[in-house]
Amino acid sequence: MPGLYFEDFHDEQLFRHSITRTVTETDNVLFSTMTMNPAALHLDHHYAATETEFGKPLVNSLFTLGLMIGISVHDTTHGTTIANLGMTDVVFPKPVFQGDTIRVETRVLGKRRSKSRPAAGIVTFEHKAYNQRGEEVASCTRQAFMHARGAETVEV
Numbered sequence: 001m002p003g004l005y006f007e008d009f010h011d012e013q014l015f016r017h018s019i020t021r022t023v024t025e026t027d028n029v030l031f032s033t034m035t036m037n038p039a040a041l042h043l044d045h046h047y048a049a050t051e052t053e054f055g056k057p058l059v060n061s062l063f064t065l066g067l068m069i070g071i072s073v074h075d076t077t078h079g080t081t082i083a084n085l086g087m088t089d090v091v092f093p094k095p096v097f098q099g100d101t102i103r104v105e106t107r108v109l110g111k112r113r114s115k116s117r118p119a120a121g122i123v124t125f126e127h128k129a130y131n132q133r134g135e136e137v138a139s140c141t142r143q144a145f146m147h148a149r150g151a152e153t154v155e156v
Contacts, residue, residue, distance in 0.1 A: 003073070003080035005149040006111065006121035013108040015075045021067060022101040023059050031063040059096040064138045068129040071104040077144055082120055085143040094137045101132040109141065119148050 032042040040047035041058050048057045065087075096102070109124040123146050129138040 003078035006146040007149045009108045009123050015106040017071050017104045019071050020103045025098045028059045032060045061092045064096050068127050068138050072106045080147045082145040087140045087142045090140040094135045096137050104129050
């Protein structure tokens with residue numbers, strides 16, 4: 001299913017995404033090492049067990065952020081987004097660990113037509129991620145630059 005166009009979104013629209021994802025140790029190790037993050041908090045089981053309050057490695061929070069937004073794509077912006085314009089208010093109220101299963105909800109906070117490109121618009125999303133216990137583990141506000149329906153017929 002392709003994503004939605006600018007006109008298809010409305011304020012307070014809520015998406016409860018059906019895709020979920022269980023985070024693996026491989027996800028965490030690969031993401032942390034590919035992004036040059038050597039923090040023992042993510043990679044060293046002994047360190048995490050003996051030197052942290054968590055007792056086990058934390059999943060890299062930037063992986064959690066990417067997963068949260070990625071899960072939302074199928075229902076919202078797949079094939080209809082031009083670009084992400086920014087993310088704000090990023091928070092991680094609870095840690096994510098290997099074996100946690102993440103589900104995501106997305107709410108449309110608002111939208112406006114682009115002033116410089118009338119064949120597109122900006123949609124503001126609020127994403128929230130939850131673990132299998134229903135605890136919120138991440139949230140952010142994201143602005144996406146979206147194609148408008150019938151954009152090819154709009155004169156610029």
